[in-house]
Amino acid sequence: MKILVAVPVMIIMLSCGGDKSSKNEVGNIESSLLCGEFHSEGAMYDVFIFDGNGEGTVSALGILGEFKYVQVNDTVYITPDQSQFTMLVLPDGKLQGFGEWLGDAVYERVAGDSTECSGGQDANQSDQQMSFQRIASKCIGEMTEDDLATLESLCDDKLSDACLALANVAMRGAVAKSILNTDMQDPDEEVLAYIQKAIDLGDSRGLTKMGEYYFILYDTARAKEYYSKACDQSEDLACIKMMEEGW
Numbered sequence: 001m002k003i004l005v006a007v008p009v010m011i012i013m014l015s016c017g018g019d020k021s022s023k024n025e026v027g028n029i030e031s032s033l034l035c036g037e038f039h040s041e042g043a044m045y046d047v048f049i050f051d052g053n054g055e056g057t058v059s060a061l062g063i064l065g066e067f068k069y070v071q072v073n074d075t076v077y078i079t080p081d082q083s084q085f086t087m088l089v090l091p092d093g094k095l096q097g098f099g100e101w102l103g104d105a106v107y108e109r110v111a112g113d114s115t116e117c118s119g120g121q122d123a124n125q126s127d128q129q130m131s132f133q134r135i136a137s138k139c140i141g142e143m144t145e146d147d148l149a150t151l152e153s154l155c156d157d158k159l160s161d162a163c164l165a166l167a168n169v170a171m172r173g174a175v176a177k178s179i180l181n182t183d184m185q186d187p188d189e190e191v192l193a194y195i196q197k198a199i200d201l202g203d204s205r206g207l208t209k210m211g212e213y214y215f216i217l218y219d220t221a222r223a224k225e226y227y228s229k230a231c232d233q234s235e236d237l238a239c240i241k242m243m244e245e246g247w
Helices: 123-136 145-156 160-170 172-180 189-200 205-216 220-232 236-245
Strands: 035-039 045-051 055-060 063-072 075-079 085-089 095-098 106-109
Touching (some): 075 123, 123 160, 145 160, 160 189, 160 205, 172 205, 205 236, 220 236
Antiparallel strands (some): 035 106, 055 063, 063 075, 075 085, 085 095, 095 106
16 A cells, blocks of 8 residues: 655646756667666655666655656666656666756665566657657746647657646646636636547546646636546545545
8 A cells, every 4th residue: 555645746837847967968779778676765756666668666755656767878867747857877786866856866776676677668669758858858938849849749649748748838827827816717628638638548647637737727626526536546646636635
């Protein structure tokens, strides 16, 4: 059973994508991905489990979340939600974190690690993830028209991360209005379409995002509906939000 800790759920759409390490901006995508469970004592993000196939689980103060990752040479780019973490694989097999999210935390492989590794990353999916993560490392205000066009293309190619990123961009107006006006707002069909596409692609984070959007619009009934659906699919941020709201 997961232990949920009551912490504020932050709206991240107006923040930057995350860590911006300049190391290995270009390089060779590794066909054999990092695999295993790594731990850093005292770090906010204390455990990362890599499955060897571009997906994994992260623990943050006891809260578990899912992520996707891609490896270029000795650099690992990790995407939980719409943020980006960067790690360097050190010669001794440890992982070195970078930037505001991971600080300078060093992660060691857990003794007796029994992670079952699946094989390699599909070249096309890896290219998609790299294209996405290079854009996700920017603040929304820094994204160019070419960046947005690339996200549109990736979303059309069924990369749900890109669909959710586009939803974040399109949600900016609703966020601004919600600060000044507490009346229920009508949803933007463009935002709904991006989020629904992620949901249709099987990404349960889309349910959380839909709940977040309706919450911003002060449509409590629909927000609760989608947060509940997301929580039922083990989306921890949605469960935390429902706990905070007493739903």
